Amino acid sequence: MERLKSFEEFLTLSKNLEGLLDIKKGNVDSDKYVISVCSGTGCQASESKEIVETFNKLIKENHLQDKVKCLISGCFGFCEKGPIVKISPDHAFYVKVRVEDCERIIKEHIIEHHTVEDLLYVNPLTNMRIRKQEDIPFYKKQHRIALRNCGFINPEDIKEYIASSGYSSLVKVLQSMTPEDVIKEVTDSGLRGRGGGGFPTGKKWALTRASNSEKKYVICNADEGDPGAFMDRSIMEGDPFSVIEAMTIGGYAIGSDEGVIYIRAEYPLAVGRLKIAIEQARKFGLLGKNILGTDFSFDIHIKFGAGAFVCGEETALIHSVEGERGEPTIKPPFPAVAGLFGKPTLVNNVETWANVPYIFNVGAKKFASIGTEKSKGTKVFALAGKINNVGLVEVPMGTTLREIIYDIGGGIKNNHKFKAAQTGGPSGGCIAEDNIDIPIDYDNLTSIGSMMGSGGLIVMDDTDCMVDIAKFYLGFTVEESCGKCTPCRIGNKRLYEILERICNGEGEEEDLEKLESLSNVIKDTALCGLGQSSPNPVLSTLKCFREEYEAHIKDKLCPAKKCKALARYHIDDNLCVGCGNCARKCPVEAIYKTDIKSKRNSKLFLYQIDDHKCIRCGTCESNCPLKAISL
Amino acid sequence: MADNQEKISANYKALDQFIEDNNYSSHDLIAVLHEAQRLFTYLPEEVQRHIAKKLSIPVSKVYGVVSFYSFFTMNKKGRFVINVCLGTACFVRGSDKILAEFEEQLGIKCGETTEDGKYTLTSLRCVGACGLAPVVQVNGKTYGNATVETVKEILAEYQEQ
Numbered sequence: 001m002e003r004l005k006s007f008e009e010f011l012t013l014s015k016n017l018e019g020l021l022d023i024k025k026g027n028v029d030s031d032k033y034v035i036s037v038c039s040g041t042g043c044q045a046s047e048s049k050e051i052v053e054t055f056n057k058l059i060k061e062n063h064l065q066d067k068v069k070c071l072i073s074g075c076f077g078f079c080e081k082g083p084i085v086k087i088s089p090d091h092a093f094y095v096k097v098r099v100e101d102c103e104r105i106i107k108e109h110i111i112e113h114h115t116v117e118d119l120l121y122v123n124p125l126t127n128m129r130i131r132k133q134e135d136i137p138f139y140k141k142q143h144r145i146a147l148r149n150c151g152f153i154n155p156e157d158i159k160e161y162i163a164s165s166g167y168s169s170l171v172k173v174l175q176s177m178t179p180e181d182v183i184k185e186v187t188d189s190g191l192r193g194r195g196g197g198g199f200p201t202g203k204k205w206a207l208t209r210a211s212n213s214e215k216k217y218v219i220c221n222a223d224e225g226d227p228g229a230f231m232d233r234s235i236m237e238g239d240p241f242s243v244i245e246a247m248t249i250g251g252y253a254i255g256s257d258e259g260v261i262y263i264r265a266e267y268p269l270a271v272g273r274l275k276i277a278i279e280q281a282r283k284f285g286l287l288g289k290n291i292l293g294t295d296f297s298f299d300i301h302i303k304f305g306a307g308a309f310v311c312g313e314e315t316a317l318i319h320s321v322e323g324e325r326g327e328p329t330i331k332p333p334f335p336a337v338a339g340l341f342g343k344p345t346l347v348n349n350v351e352t353w354a355n356v357p358y359i360f361n362v363g364a365k366k367f368a369s370i371g372t373e374k375s376k377g378t379k380v381f382a383l384a385g386k387i388n389n390v391g392l393v394e395v396p397m398g399t400t401l402r403e404i405i406y407d408i409g410g411g412i413k414n415n416h417k418f419k420a421a422q423t424g425g426p427s428g429g430c431i432a433e434d435n436i437d438i439p440i441d442y443d444n445l446t447s448i449g450s451m452m453g454s455g456g457l458i459v460m461d462d463t464d465c466m467v468d469i470a471k472f473y474l475g476f477t478v479e480e481s482c483g484k485c486t487p488c489r490i491g492n493k494r495l496y497e498i499l500e501r502i503c504n505g506e507g508e509e510e511d512l513e514k515l516e517s518l519s520n521v522i523k524d525t526a527l528c529g530l531g532q533s534s535p536n537p538v539l540s541t542l543k544c545f546r547e548e549y550e551a552h553i554k555d556k557l558c559p560a561k562k563c564k565a566l567a568r569y570h571i572d573d574n575l576c577v578g579c580g581n582c583a584r585k586c587p588v589e590a591i592y593k594t595d596i597k598s599k600r601n602s603k604l605f606l607y608q609i610d611d612h613k614c615i616r617c618g619t620c621e622s623n624c625p626l627k628a629i630s631l
Numbered sequence: 632m633a634d635n636q637e638k639i640s641a642n643y644k645a646l647d648q649f650i651e652d653n654n655y656s657s658h659d660l661i662a663v664l665h666e667a668q669r670l671f672t673y674l675p676e677e678v679q680r681h682i683a684k685k686l687s688i689p690v691s692k693v694y695g696v697v698s699f700y701s702f703f704t705m706n707k708k709g710r711f712v713i714n715v716c717l718g719t720a721c722f723v724r725g726s727d728k729i730l731a732e733f734e735e736q737l738g739i740k741c742g743e744t745t746e747d748g749k750y751t752l753t754s755l756r757c758v759g760a761c762g763l764a765p766v767v768q769v770n771g772k773t774y775g776n777a778t779v780e781t782v783k784e785i786l787a788e789y790q791e792q
Contacts, residue, residue, distance in 0.1 A: 041758065041759050041760055042759070042760040042761075042762045042763060045760050045763060045766075045773035045775055046763070046775065079760075079761065079762025079763075080762050082762060224759075225756070226757075227717075227718030227719045227720070227722075227756040227757040228718050228719035228720045228757060228761060229757075230757070230759035230760075230761060233759045234759075265665065265702055266702075266755070266758065266759075267759070303661070303662070304661060304662060304665055305661075305700075305702075306661055306664070306665070306700030306701070306702035306703060307700050307701035307702035307703075308699065308700050308701065309756075320661065321658075322658050323657055323658040323659055323660035323661055323696070324660075324696065325695055325696055325699040326699065326700070327699075382761060384719070384720035384761040384762075384764065385719070385720055385723045385724070386723060386724075390720070390761055390762040390764070391762060422719070425719070456719065458719045458720060458723060460723060464723060469723075472719070472722055473719075476756070482699070
């Protein structure tokens with residue numbers, strides 16, 4: 001393929017590619033098939049690579065090469081049911097496919113034209129099998145913008161991206177808009193940063209444009225460190241071109257010729273896809289010198305992180321790109337004024353970038369019609385934890401937590417009771433049941449003590465101890481604190497120690513007050529976003545689940561039975577037959593025989609546990625033949 | 632032993648080549664360290680000194696960066712690196728118990744290597760396969776939906792190797 005040298009050449013190419021996705025879109029009546037196999041990290045861990053190989057082998061063996069193509073695709077989002085295989089044009093959606101199922105799919109679906117019923121998704125509510133993706137409840141309330149191409153195009157083929165309106169935004173921008181027009185369009189769309197704080201994207205672009213400098217940089221923040229969030233990874237794996245196109249538009253808008261993608265080293269697959277995408281874009285003349293024959297030049301290279309959560313903070317990220325320790329610095333100066341190597345720098349996160357080409361495709365007005373008054377568009381959430389449908393979901397801003405958890409997520413696992421949802425990762429907070437009907441947007445989440453963050457959404461049930469959860473997040477912050485400022489380095493460590501004490505049953509009544517006041521000091525005085533938001537998990541659980549903290553401290557009890565030091569083993573008198581097995585196995589002789597006769601065997605006596613001696617090892621529980629011992 | 636020396640000098644040579652080919656400067660220290668760790672499997676003092684010299688920066692700066700990022704290690708790792716994911720999604724599905732079971736089975740603590748140099752046990756935060764939580768990785772191979780019971784099965788797979 002030769003470099004495209006003008007807009008006309010691009011338009012000719014895109015016309016030629018028009019039919020490329022017809023089979024996938026399902027708008028042709030032909031006897032040809034496309035088999036799309038999810039090749040995101042989750043599905044690859046479940047052997048989706050082997051599935052592709054098997055399909056290709058079977059296609060060859062059955063001489064179907066002219067009729068059937070097997071392609072990889074990005075993440076479908078429905079990770080709970082992976083690996084996913086979709087057959088176009090009839091949109092059959094097969095879940096949990098294994099290598100040994102491939103033969104049946106080829107034989108029954110492709111050759112004999114009937115659906116392989118037992119591989120279809122079963123709706124747990126109705127027990128009915130569902131054939132098409134769009135009819136599955138998980139997808140019904142979703143509105144996919146950032147994920148529009150994920151699971152649809154082949155992420156390693158720029159032609160498929162172009163056939164799916166890719167690069168039409170860049171062409172429109174370069175052909176008919178001034179940089180000021182571009183910034184106005186982004187501002188009018190109401191797009192806000194999807195990585196954490198929710199800063200208006202258009203404003204950031206305008207600020208960077210306004211800074212006077214010969215050299216400017218564009219950075220894509222792909223250091224997705226929030227444990228439990230994986231939307232950025234899925235976008236880069238499933239639709240890397242949209243990020244590259246968007247950065248090019250950003251470069252044009254602020255007057256920059258160099259972009260950097262800063263990505264976690266833990267994402268090898270995403271790195272590979274990005275490299276392929278950059279290479280192809282260069283080949284097509286959509287990246288590099290004189291893009292599409294214009295005066296505008298822009299190129300992108302990749303820089304690796306090395307496992308530091310704080311590098312998601314933009315000043316820390318910039319230092320890391322420079323090859324330094326990723327320590328944050330005080331703002332101002334903002335990166336828009338003095339960023340990478342002291343030059344004005346525009347930093348946006350992956351999901352934010354992925355929205356940009358869409359905005360220029362449909363217009364700012366249409367984009368702004370989605371969402372709430374101050375939060376426009378959609379948000380991708382990584383749904384995980386105690387929920388039936390784990391996966392990536394994209395919903396319009398303003399959707400309630402209830403809709404996400406019950407309608408899309410299919411409710412709580414194993415019929416347990418919902419207790420809390422945690423948003424915003426280590427910087428966010430827990431949302432209890434009384435706030436489950438609040439429409440989710442940036443401002444509402446902040447007002448209830450949490451934050452949007454990058455979009456991790458962890459669901460917890462009645463077996464999760466909220467003190468333990470707060471301790472978990474604090475442990476994370478303590479480990480990831482860069483150590484530069486005292487409130488974060490020492491303050492968080494002290495918070496963690498208090499929580500540890502409480503979980504070990506050594507909490508004192510004034511601990512709650514100490515937790516609160518120390519948290520507020522850290523919030524007010526820490527240097528960067530990581531430190532300032534690190535006490536959020538403590539404060540929000542204290543606010544919503546204070547009684548649980550009190551139970552740990554006053555009654556020395558963990559209501560969720562999670563904290564081992566506060567667990568009490570107990571022998572059920574109605575089940576105990578007095579065999580004495582537990583007493584013989586107990587390593588500390590904490591179990592003794594009483595003088596009460598067993599209800600089930602009048603010749604033997606009941607046993608009891610001396611709680612003061614018990615070390616909570618659980619040996620008695622696992623040795624009781626009647627399962628009479630439990631927490 | 633001689634083989635070993637040969638291998639080490641080959642690694643140094645490959646590293647120098649990598650720096651020259653890419654025309655790397657001190658700003659690319661992290662990329663250089665990634666490559667060095669890939670070649671040597673860890674970053675001992677000698678390697679750090681070598682890199683400092685090559686990039687014309689103080690060795691204290693190299694050490695500062697190596698010790699800052701959790702991805703870099705100064706200790707030799709076992710042949711099989713077991714990573715237990717402690718991300719939130721895995722944690723609420725019980726990955727702490729799985730880590731404890733590995734510790735018990737191997738007789739080492741998280742972060743340590745067994746005496747025979749076979750296994751290193753570490754934890755990480757989120758590999759992004761939350762749909763399979765809890766997740767364990769051994770040398771990059773992912774085991775999903777792990778339980779305390781499957782710990783034994785995973786180890787058995789590497790017993791003979």
